[in-house]
Structure formats: structure tokens, C-alpha cells
Amino acid sequence: MNFLKRGLLGITRKKGKSLILLAVIFVLGNLISGATAIQQATVNVETNIKERMGALATIQYDYEELDQLSEEEWMEIEWQNIGPDLIEQVGELSYVKYYDYNMTNYLGSNSIESYQGDVEEVVHHIGPSMDFYMKGINYAPVLDFEEGKGQLVDGRVFTEEEVKNGSSVAIISKKLADRNNLQVGDNFTLVNEVYFWDYETGEEEIVASRDVVLEIIGLFESLTLNEDMEMDDGFIDWMDLDYQNTIYVPNAIVINETEFYYEEYIKADKEYAESIAGEAIDYEYYEPMFVLNSPEDSEAFAEEVKPLLPQYYTVISATDQYDNIAGPVESMSNLSKYVLIAAAIATILIIGLVVLLFLRDRKRELGIYLSLGESRGKVIGQILIEVMVVAFVGITLSLFSGNMMAGSISESMMKVDDQDYYHDYMYYGFNNDITTEDVIDAYEVTFDSTYILVFYGIGLLTILLSTIIPLVYIVRLNPKKILME
Amino acid sequence: MILEARDLNYYYQDGDMRRYILKDTSVSFEKGKFYTILGQSGSGKTTLLSLLSALDSPHSGTILFNDQDIKQIGYENYRRNHVGIIFQSYNLIPTFTAVENVLIPMSITENEVPEDQKTVAYNLLDYIGIVKSKADRTVNKLSGGEQQRVAIARALATNVELIVADEPTGNLDEEMEQEIIDIFKRLAHEHNKCVIVVTHSNEIALQSDQSFLLRKGVLTANE
Numbered sequence A: 001m002n003f004l005k006r007g008l009l010g011i012t013r014k015k016g017k018s019l020i021l022l023a024v025i026f027v028l029g030n031l032i033s034g035a036t037a038i039q040q041a042t043v044n045v046e047t048n049i050k051e052r053m054g055a056l057a058t059i060q061y062d063y064e065e066l067d068q069l070s071e072e073e074w075m076e077i078e079w080q081n082i083g084p085d086l087i088e089q090v091g092e093l094s095y096v097k098y099y100d101y102n103m104t105n106y107l108g109s110n111s112i113e114s115y116q117g118d119v120e121e122v123v124h125h126i127g128p129s130m131d132f133y134m135k136g137i138n139y140a141p142v143l144d145f146e147e148g149k150g151q152l153v154d155g156r157v158f159t160e161e162e163v164k165n166g167s168s169v170a171i172i173s174k175k176l177a178d179r180n181n182l183q184v185g186d187n188f189t190l191v192n193e194v195y196f197w198d199y200e201t202g203e204e205e206i207v208a209s210r211d212v213v214l215e216i217i218g219l220f221e222s223l224t225l226n227e228d229m230e231m232d233d234g235f236i237d238w239m240d241l242d243y244q245n246t247i248y249v250p251n252a253i254v255i256n257e258t259e260f261y262y263e264e265y266i267k268a269d270k271e272y273a274e275s276i277a278g279e280a281i282d283y284e285y286y287e288p289m290f291v292l293n294s295p296e297d298s299e300a301f302a303e304e305v306k307p308l309l310p311q312y313y314t315v316i317s318a319t320d321q322y323d324n325i326a327g328p329v330e331s332m333s334n335l336s337k338y339v340l341i342a343a344a345i346a347t348i349l350i351i352g353l354v355v356l357l358f359l360r361d362r363k364r365e366l367g368i369y370l371s372l373g374e375s376r377g378k379v380i381g382q383i384l385i386e387v388m389v390v391a392f393v394g395i396t397l398s399l400f401s402g403n404m405m406a407g408s409i410s411e412s413m414m415k416v417d418d419q420d421y422y423h424d425y426m427y428y429g430f431n432n433d434i435t436t437e438d439v440i441d442a443y444e445v446t447f448d449s450t451y452i453l454v455f456y457g458i459g460l461l462t463i464l465l466s467t468i469i470p471l472v473y474i475v476r477l478n479p480k481k482i483l484m485e
Numbered sequence B: 001m002i003l004e005a006r007d008l009n010y011y012y013q014d015g016d017m018r019r020y021i022l023k024d025t026s027v028s029f030e031k032g033k034f035y036t037i038l039g040q041s042g043s044g045k046t047t048l049l050s051l052l053s054a055l056d057s058p059h060s061g062t063i064l065f066n067d068q069d070i071k072q073i074g075y076e077n078y079r080r081n082h083v084g085i086i087f088q089s090y091n092l093i094p095t096f097t098a099v100e101n102v103l104i105p106m107s108i109t110e111n112e113v114p115e116d117q118k119t120v121a122y123n124l125l126d127y128i129g130i131v132k133s134k135a136d137r138t139v140n141k142l143s144g145g146e147q148q149r150v151a152i153a154r155a156l157a158t159n160v161e162l163i164v165a166d167e168p169t170g171n172l173d174e175e176m177e178q179e180i181i182d183i184f185k186r187l188a189h190e191h192n193k194c195v196i197v198v199t200h201s202n203e204i205a206l207q208s209d210q211s212f213l214l215r216k217g218v219l220t221a222n223e
């Protein structure tokens, strides 16, 4: 008849009380189980989606902050570009896996045609259009390839030398190459034309022009065409076309062409030349892109970078948009958080009360065991066994039923929210196409081991505490006091 | 001298005043003897017994068991291994059977207990007048007298040398009362135990080897 055996016997000898305790734990357990299930699912969805959004970050003007400025304040802003020094300083932070900064420009061509989709359709141009998106890079292996936007299918990437020297080499898309019968090793020619629009005559004329000859060193294919997102509004097609006509070159090439363009333009536009007379013109305007080690680093990274930035700049992360598209999940998360807190408080109170009533009858018994010389620890142990075994059964039952409940509740709640949010938030800031729909799809009430552990943890701990506290309160007295009351 | 109390003081705080229940009380008990303690209701008999059995501690004074302070022995240890207590109100565990109640202290004590605890428990109950069919009943289905016997059997289960009993015959008719008293006498005289019994009854006191009277917080020999 040691305390373990007494505890177990106590459960069966007092079936009525055990059943009441079981029922109370089961009902409250369902609440907690349901809420934890939802909570857990929202956490999972967040990591899942953020993982898919990628660990990208960039530095941009803080448009929200600029929006709030008055006109006077606008006039006083000294516009500052983000220079390579700052970008490299940020790039050295421990959160950053690798980084790049890009200077971009559009150029046209007289000798090659842009890729306009698989349909062979003759596109007529009057003069060269600005179809080609020159993307200057500093990171030789090409960040877009490392991050899975594109994939090198032929030739090679840049060398550090080529990037440093601004060599006239380029990586173009396979589709663009095929269309123009170009291969790795071939040269092709783009043209940098400077237009000036004459106010008086209303005519546009070309005031300067020069050829840009580039050697193809590699071909890439786009990987971002999303099969299940092929919508008939042509939006994705447009995005993809833009990418097919992207030409990767070292940054210096783009800088040179931009410089040529502005210098020639200033020669043509006397008025403009006067208005900026004496000012040094900075042609370098980079868009930095940092790939972090993990999406979870985004916040810490932003915290550390912000103090380094000039005024009105801020850090934008790919995961920032999560809050925009995660509306339905967030509301589930909030709701479940409140339910969880309320349920936990209710559970502690109710279980505490039930256990207290349960113990009140047992108080004398506790005194008797103590008077027979049983140690306090074992007396507590005996009662804990009685309560915890029942609790364990109740929690196990409610684990399953609560999880089922959570599944059906979230299903119906998501359906309602679905319509409200889905079309409102599409955000293409980082060229990824994750939408609210993806978030909802990723949301799933699962039955994984973390969830089970968390649930048993919360449940058993709650009951343990609400049992131990009154027990210790009783048992700390000497046996005579316990027996007398 | 198996048990000795020296200068025990026990009081209840009554506002600024201390109401003494025991005041500088000293007393000693020997093995092989049957003692009774008499006293008016409210005189402090139960209080004294609870101090002697380490259910409570005195405000000052010492209790020696075999010349060792029970504080040193450890109250829990002392209760577990050296004293058997029979309460005025039985204090059995109501959800357990008579034999289970006797088995409980056997599992708690560190004293040597025979291998076959269950047989020993049944025999003990039988010796005290509880037959097997009753021994397997939960104790709340036994009469007051029967419960009293179970309580005595429980106190004997750990084979201790010291038995204290608080009005063990209060709920029994005269015939049963005498039976129980005979058991106590046998325990003292045949099994060499020290038996201390609190009682209201002068008749019982007359049958004891020595009787004390508790009055105004002091214990005196009752001649």
C-alpha cells in the first residue's frame, strides 16, 4: 500500500469524483486544445510562407515617411543616393549571406528583336524601342540565379575581373538568344539613343546615339513562371516577358551608358542645363539587394541597418508583406490567442476550485497519512497521481476532439475571410507571387509532435499547479492542525 | 525509561494573553506498563498526547524517546517508526477496507515488517476481534466499535514499542470497553510495550499500572 498504489486505488474507489474531474478537464481541455491547435497552425503558416517569400531585403526611400512631410519639408530634402560604400558596409553584417547592388537602364537595338512570347507574331517597330532591360550587377555569380529566379543553362556567369573592369560581356535569356539565332560567344549590339523633345516644334529627335556591343557569355532560363498562376489577364506573362528581355551586364556598363545619355541630353536641353548648372551630377543609383541567412533574421537585420542609413531611407524585407496578405490567418491567430488566454485562466480557476473541493474532503486523510509518518512529498505524490492520471486521460481525449473542432472552426472562419482579403492584397514588391490564397492553403491544423507536446505541456502544467499549490498549503501544517480543522 | 517529557509548555495566544494548556509539565513512562491520563474535558489531554506522538510541537520543553530528543530523531521519523497512535475519532481512511487501512502504516514504516504483510494484517485484525469478512469491508461500512478496533490494529501494525490512545473506548459499550482494555493490558504486560491511554473513566484508570491527572496544565500522579 505505498503511495503510488494508494493513489491509483483512490481513482477507482471514488469513481464519481474521478468522473466529475474527468468531465471538467475534458471540457476545458477542448477549449485549450482547439485554441493551441489554431495558434500552432498560424505559427506554422507564418514560417512556411516567410520561407517561401525568401530572406530578401533592400534599402529604399521610406515612402510612408516622405508622404507625411509638408511641402516645405520636401523642398529641404537633400536627396542622397545609397553608395557602394554603405551597401558594402551593410553587406558585411553577419545576417547577410550574400548581396548585390544593381544599376539598371533600358536600351533598344536595331539588330536584334526582343522576345515577345512563343506566338510567332511580327512586331513592327518604328525605330528601336527600349525593349531591353539592362541589369547591372556587382555580385559575379548573379544573385537572381542563386535565389532561383533564373537558372544558367549555357555558358558561364561573370568573373570578378569582368565585373571590376566593366567588361563588355552579357548573360541573356535562352529565349531571346533563340529568337535572334545567337549563341554563347556571339556578339550583339544594343543602341543608346538620346531623345530630345522640342517644345516649340513638338517634335522628337535623336540628338545622339552610340552602339553598345556585348559578348554573350551565358544563357539563362526563367524559373519564376508559376504554373498554377497562369491567369488569362496576362499579368504574369508581362512579368515574364520583362525577365526574358533582361540582359545581365557588369554595373560599369550601365553607369557608362547612363552617363553618356545625360551628358548628351544636357547638351541638347539648354534650359535644363542652366537649372542644374554647377551641381555635380551623380549618375550612380543602385538598388541594393541583400540575401539574409534566414527570413527570421529580417527584423534584427532591419534594426541594425536603420541607424546606418541617411534620412528618409528604410529597410524593406520580402517578409514585410506577410502582414498584408496574412489577414485571415492573423485574425485566427488573434482570436485563438484570446481564447487560449481566457481558457487558460478559466482552467486554472475552475480546476483550482474543483481540486480544492476535491481536497477539502481529503484534508483529514492527508493529516492521517502525515500522522502515520508518511513524508509530505509522498502525500503530495499520492494526490498528484490521483489527479494527474485522470487529467492525463481527460487531456488525451480532448486533444483529439479539440483538434477536430479546431479544424472545422478554422475551415468555416477562413471561408468567410477568404472573400474579403483575397483580391485586396497582391504585392509584387519582390517579384514573388505569394498571395492570401497561398497563406490560406498553407494553413493547416496538423497533429504534429510539437503541437501534442505543447498541449500536454500547457494542460498538465496548469493542472499540476492548481493541485500542488493548495496541497502544499495544507501539508505545510503539522498533522494536529490538519486533523483539528 | 522509554518516554520522558521535560518542562512542556503549550499555550494558545488569546489577544495579548497566553492561555497555557500545559505549563512546565514533566512526566516519564516505562516499557511494559499500562498508563492512564485522566482530566476534565478541555484540560489538555489531547494536546499532551499530540505532543507525545509528535503530531504537534511544544512551545518549549523537550520530549525524549529512549533518551533521545524526538526533534533529533525527526518528527516524521518518530511517528513512522516509534509510536502507534489511536485517535479519539479513529481517523481511518474511509475509502479503503479494514485490512488496507492496517497495511498502510506497514508500507510507510522502516521497521521490520514480515514478508507476508496481508496475512499479518488479517491475523492482527482477527486478534483484535475483526473477522476476515469484515476485514474486507470498506471501513465506513463498519460500526463505531469495529472501526475503533481497526484503528488499534493499525497502531500495532508497525510493531512499535509505544502506543498512545485518545479515549479509545469512548464509543463502546461496557463489555467491549473491557475487551479493549484487556488488549491494552496484554500489550503492556505480555508484549512489553508502553501503553498510554487518555480516558474519562475512573474504572479504566483503576486497572492501569499508573494513572495521572491533568489539571491546570500540570500532570500529577493520581493515587
Ligand SMILES: Nc1ncnc2c1ncn2[C@@H]1O[C@H](COP(=O)(O)OP(=O)(O)OP(=O)(O)O)[C@@H](O)[C@H]1O
Pocket: B012, B021, B039, B040, B041, B042, B043, B044, B045, B046, B047, B048
Ligand atoms: N485552536 C484553538 N484555539 C484556542 N484554544 C483551543 C484551540 N484548540 C483547542 N483549544 C483549547 O485547548 C484546550 C485543550 O484542548 P484539548 O483538546 O487538549 O482538551 P481535552 O482535554 O482533550 O478535552 P476533551 O476531554 O474534551 O477531549 C481546550 O480548552 C480547548 O478549548
Ligand SMILES: [Mg+2]
Pocket: B045, B046, B047, B088, B166
Ligand atoms: Mg480530547
